[in-house]
Every structure is written in structure tokens, then in C-alpha cells.
Amino acid sequence: MIKENVPRPDFRRDEWVSxxxxxxxxxxxxxxxxKIKVPFCYxxxxxxxxxxxxxxxxxxxxEFVVxxxxxxxxxLLLKFGAVDYEAEVxxxxxxxxGHRGGHTPxxxxxxxxxxxxxxxxxxxxxxxSDADKPRGKQTWTGENFACWYTPTTGIxxxxxxxxxxxSYIKRIKATPDLDRNEVLCEVFVSSMKALKTEISFRSIPAGGDMQKDLGSINIICENGYGKGILALPDLDVRREELIWTLAKPNLIEMQALLLNDQVYSYFGLRSVSVSNGRILLNGEVLYQRLILDQGYWKESLLxxxxxxxxxxDIILAKKMGFNGARxxxxxxxxxxYYWADRLxxxxxxxxxxxxQYTDNTLERTSGELTEFIQRDYNHxxxxTWVTANESWGMRNIRTDKSQQNFSNMLYYQAKALDKTRLVSGNDGWEQTEHTDILALHDYELMPENTGKYDCMEEIIYGLAERRMVLAEGQKYGGQPVLMTEYGGIAFSSDETGWGYYNKAGSLEEFMNRLEPVTDSLIKSRKFSGFCYTQLTDVMQExxxxxxxxxxxxxxxxxxxRIFGKKYYE
Incomplete structure (x- = not known):
């Protein structure tokens, strides 16, 4: 049974000790x-x-007791969720x-x-403080500045x-196929011997309805790996009882048994695809109303x-009309991700x-990207995976072919690891044609200039804000267009904090600036969604x-009322 308050709800054993x-x-x-209280950084x-x-x-x-x-x-396995940056145990x-990489287990x-x-x-x-390793929003200069914040060091x-x-199970990779109504299970184990893993499946309905057994498969794992396919029950018009949707986030639990090792995991039966420039979830057009969420807390940082x-955080975002977060x-x-799955x-x-762009940038980013996708594949x-943002770590990508190839490498690496999701290659600007999404960032978008997107082709082969949308020599291939950063309106009594362009001095001023811009994105029908900056204040921002x-x-x-508005309203 899926449990809360465990470190990895998507991969757990009954016998564990915090x-x-x-x-x-x-x-x-x-x-x-x-003395320090783990898992909080110093x-x-x-x-x-x-x-x-x-x-x-x-x-x-x-000290611990065995x-x-x-x-x-x-x-006995000793597990670390994340240690920033390089650990010796x-x-x-x-x-x-030993492990190198600050964000992965x-x-x-x-x-x-x-x-x-x-x-x-x-x-x-x-x-x-090297800048050619994945840092995210952690400052490397010794002080906070702009949109970079206090570093996170250690556990x-x-x-x-x-x-x-x-002999134990190391990983279960579940790849659902909605069209064929089946799931491919790949099992990675510690032993090189030929061993049988039995996986049984059970539905976990979103509404708390009675769980149903969905069958089981036996997988022979040899040389540390095995795979098998389960055909799920054909529910025809009652598929909503099994499929993962925003309205009914049903899950399917997997109980895997290898000799005396037992692991619980889960996945969701759903599909993500693109058709005629639109993103589809389970074959239906999906309009994404995302909130940019940096995941910081004042008292505990990351x-x-x-x-x-x-x-x-998820419940508050849903109450504000958002159906997702970047x-x-x-x-x-x-x-x-567990709570996003459940809710x-x-x-x-x-x-x-x-x-900073060096050979280290390639090696370190590639390694952590692999571990990131492997850890969270089943959610x-x-x-969508975002492999790079705003040319960070590849500042000369607009004209530098090697940096364009770096962006392309990360895109294809993500696609090789995961064929079921979309990838945004260099979110924001200076994108190559090797991306599933054309992502625009435009903090200059104001009520008085929303007409700039009437001719989308001029934007695509020009600029949305101040940077070219496409890198030099790249062509637009009809990908869905999303406004993945806009807004960022500072509305605070804090005189030292900042936002994009002028602060809003009152609620009325804030609403008059926000509503027309968001309306234009929803009603233009040229966008497949938006991502508003941002969920919470973060330090100086x-x-x-x-x-x-x-x-x-x-x-x-x-x-x-603003973010949840429908096309027809």
C-alpha cells in the first residue's frame, strides 16, 4: 500500500530506519x-x-544501531536523498x-x-564555488544577488x-502505453544470477474507491536486468477508473518480490504527446496553467x-487556478512529486x-540529468523535462556551434532515457530546433503591448523580450508555443526587494497589470499554456x-478567476 511520510514513496521497503x-x-x-539537524543544510x-x-x-x-x-x-543499504556537492561516506x-552531484540520490x-x-x-x-557544475539558484560569488540565493552545502x-x-531490487522502471493498454516493467537487481522477480499490480483509485487486483507478471532477471509486459484490463468506456488525469489521478501500485526482498512502487497510466502544435494529455488537448516554483522556504532553504x-504548496497553487508547476x-x-501524483x-x-561552460559542464550536467530522470521516471x-534555462552555462549558444551541440546532446539524452515525455531544450530564448516545445520568456509583456503576438512568426524569428528566440541557423519546426515565464510583478511593502520592472503599489495596480496580460495568453489560442513567475517570494526577490x-x-x-479562466469566458 502506498504510504506517506517515507523518504521515497515511489520506491520503498517496509523495513527502514530514518x-x-x-x-x-x-x-x-x-x-x-x-551539532546539526539533518537533513537541513548548515x-x-x-x-x-x-x-x-x-x-x-x-x-x-x-551513530546508529544494527x-x-x-x-x-x-x-543493509545506507541511502542519501541528496548531498551537495561531492560526498565521501x-x-x-x-x-x-562516494558520489558527485548535489541534487540526486x-x-x-x-x-x-x-x-x-x-x-x-x-x-x-x-x-x-566552481560555476561549471549544476548550481541552480545557489550563488557562487559569496553573496546573494539578482535571482541567486544562499547556497546549500552538505546533506x-x-x-x-x-x-x-x-539479492535485492535496485530500481523498477514502469513505462505505460495508454493506446495498447499495457505497461512495460524493467527491473534492475543487484545479482548477476538468473533470478525471478514477481510483480503484482493493484489499482489505487483517486476517490478512495475499492482497490482492484490487475494481475501479475514473472520476470527473469539475468545479469542484473529483466523486463516484462502486463496487459491491463480493458475497461473501454470506464477507462476513467484506471487512467491518471488531473480530475481523477488514479495510480497503479506495483509490489515486487525477489526472493526475500520486497519493494513497493507505483506509476500512472497516462500519455503525453503533441499533435498539430498542441500538447495532448491522454489524447485530449491540454492547456497548461503553470506556476514557476523555486521550492525555497525561509527557515529551511531548499x-x-x-x-x-x-x-x-500544491494545494495553494491549485486554489489559485494553476494546474501545474515548473x-x-x-x-x-x-x-x-508523490503529492503531485496524488493530487x-x-x-x-x-x-x-x-x-560557466567548460568540459566539466558537459560531464557534470549529463551525469546528474541521468540520475534525475532515473529517480523520477515513474511519476x-x-x-516535461527542462534540460537548460535561458542559455545558463552556455552563454554563447546563439552563435557557438559547440554550445548548440551541448543543448542538443542534453535533449537527446533525455529523449533516450525517456520517450514518454516532452523536453524543453533551452527554455526561454536562443533555442535550437531540437526541442519539443518553443518556450518564450517575456517580462516586458504588459497590457499595452499584448498585440505583439498577433504575428507569431515575427516573434519566433525575432525576439520575444530582448534575446533572439532561436539560435543562429535554427528553424522553427511547428512545436507547441508556451509562455514559460512572464509577470514577476513585485507587490510587497519591502523596499529592498525587487521584481520585474515597476513594483505594483496597490492591489488595484497589481490586478490591472496582471489580468489583461494573462487574458491575452489564454484567449489568443496561439499558446499551449503559460507559466507565471512566481509562487512565493524568495529572499531578495x-x-x-x-x-x-x-x-x-x-x-x-x-x-x-484570472489564471483559471477558460477560453470561452
Missing amino acids: LNGEWDFSFDEPLFDK QSEMSGIGTAEVHHIVWYLK EKDRLSGKS YVNQTYAA FEADITGLVTEGKNIVTVKVMDY WQSVWLEYAGK TPPDEEAIKE KHQKVEDPRY GFLVWGEMPSCF PSII TNGLLKEDRTPKVPLELLE
């Missing part, structure tokens, strides 16, 4: 003279430290694992490193132990303060950018619809 909480901690050297208030001092090396130490009976015939002073099989009773895990983390997602089988905070420059906590909320998963709420503490600046019903 290592979140108080750890010994120190800066620079392994002195362990401080820069955040909730860590118990809360300093903006720059330290490129930090150390963690935690019970002999629980380990009998089992493997030692168990009882023996090297256990890793694990270590520590069965042979632990003893009955007390054990110690030590983590060394290195997080330098910032959950740490836990899992008791798995001696780490959600708790699971309720994650759920609250998770901007952040690989979000897995629990966010029927679309998500664009976006790769954090680098800010039905995710319908005060252009959120909500304050940092999630207090609405504008009555939610007024925003729902």
Missing part, C-alpha cells in the same frame, strides 16, 4: 565540535546553525561510497561494514537505512520543513544549470503571489 535528526558536525576539519535556521559563512568542506558523524536478527539473511572508518551496501550493536557513519562533503535531503534481501509544507532550477524532494498536478522537472505528474511564509498577498479567489 537517520534524520541530530548529527555531530564540523567545518573544514573532522573535529565534530558542533546555512538554514532549521539546521540549528544558520550561518551564511562560506565553508567548502563540512563533516558529519552519526540488530543482528534484522540483518540475518539481509543486505565511511562506515566504521572504512570507505563505503546515492546509496551504499554496507552489509559487510557493520557489526551487531553500535556503528558509526562519517560523511565528508566538499562544495566549492539536504533525508538519510536512511533499508533492510533489503541478500529542504522542505516537513511533508505538510510540500502538500500545502519546478525551477531544482530537483525537488521525491515527496513533492492531480502537472510538473515540469528542470535540471539545475551551471554558469505520472511529470510531463519579492515577486511571489505568496510571501515566503506562504501568506497570500492577493485573495486566492481573485487569482483563480
